[in-house]
Amino acid sequence: MTHLIESIQRESEEGAEDYVAPIDSEGRMRVFIADDSAMSRHLLEATIKKWGYEAVTATDGEQAWDMLQKNDAPRLAILDWMMPGFSGPEVCRMLRAKNREPYTYVLLLTSRDQKEDLIEGMDSGADDYLSKPFDQQELNVRLRAGRRIVELQDELLRVREALRLQATHDSLTGLKNRGMIFDRLCTELTRSKREQTPCGIVILDIDRFKLINDAEGHAAGDAVLRELARRFRENIRPYDAVGRYGGEEFLVLLPGCDLTNTVNQAERLRRLIADKPILHNGVTLCVTASFGATCYAPSMTPEQLVQIADEALYRAKNGGRNRVEAQAPGIVLPESMIQTAF
Ligand SMILES: [Mg+2]
Numbered sequence: 001m002t003h004l005i006e007s008i009q010r011e012s013e014e015g016a017e018d019y020v021a022p023i024d025s026e027g028r029m030r031v032f033i034a035d036d037s038a039m040s041r042h043l044l045e046a047t048i049k050k051w052g053y054e055a056v057t058a059t060d061g062e063q064a065w066d067m068l069q070k071n072d073a074p075r076l077a078i079l080d081w082m083m084p085g086f087s088g089p090e091v092c093r094m095l096r097a098k099n100r101e102p103y104t105y106v107l108l109l110t111s112r113d114q115k116e117d118l119i120e121g122m123d124s125g126a127d128d129y130l131s132k133p134f135d136q137q138e139l140n141v142r143l144r145a146g147r148r149i150v151e152l153q154d155e156l157l158r159v160r161e162a163l164r165l166q167a168t169h170d171s172l173t174g175l176k177n178r179g180m181i182f183d184r185l186c187t188e189l190t191r192s193k194r195e196q197t198p199c200g201i202v203i204l205d206i207d208r209f210k211l212i213n214d215a216e217g218h219a220a221g222d223a224v225l226r227e228l229a230r231r232f233r234e235n236i237r238p239y240d241a242v243g244r245y246g247g248e249e250f251l252v253l254l255p256g257c258d259l260t261n262t263v264n265q266a267e268r269l270r271r272l273i274a275d276k277p278i279l280h281n282g283v284t285l286c287v288t289a290s291f292g293a294t295c296y297a298p299s300m301t302p303e304q305l306v307q308i309a310d311e312a313l314y315r316a317k318n319g320g321r322n323r324v325e326a327q328a329p330g331i332v333l334p335e336s337m338i339q340t341a342f
Pocket of ligand 1: 035036080081
């Protein structure tokens, strides 16, 4: 589970929005209160604090809108209907138009009690409403209903994220799996094409991995894979990517690196493995890997580039292992031209 959590952290470092739990470390849920009346605001604040909620307040509609758009905004909001700047329903409508996740549960607070007003308020996307002056017990019950929805959605988001990670990451190492790293390769190559920037591609294969499994057991083999994954993670740049491409094979993407830089980076990774043996249950395992490096070329498909890196890797294996071999991508003629050429 630890490596999956590390993956979640890493994914969020890679640009996903930071996850903010709806409940603080002391189990209190934060509730957003927007009301232009200081008396009403203070009364609401004092009341909900009594029930163990933490209050975050705004004094008008504009401030409410600014604060609710923040990443760490409370998920449960009580919005007064009539406020300067934006009204409660206006804030709610803008919030729903953004359609962002996680969901903000909105309770509209209104002194209006005519039915048509209510319909307008609920039409703006509010989840519930409360008439002013509010009844304490009614507020309590409605906040509890909101809290249940927020917690339920939080749980759903966590499960969905866990499933997404399971589907895209290797469960042993926590690295991207084959499908995911290949997708990333396609994305990086598209970027290289658009921005006319280089991109390094490295395939590495642990040398004589079968011997480790046979001599020390599969647990030792697993420990080696996990340790190498850890070393890779800690030693690549934030915008690089590494994935487990096969059993003991890894694919590393180095955006911005031409072939020379790619070879230098591959050499650095090679030393990172070879220079420090792995200790497993008191046994010292001397592990090395062979590397094949190439780089982006506009005429090449992702599959062709992987193939070229693979060919370089085979040369590294045949040349004695524990080394880096590079191959510049050549020009591949379209199939139609090949047919006429021969
Ligand atoms: Mg008001």
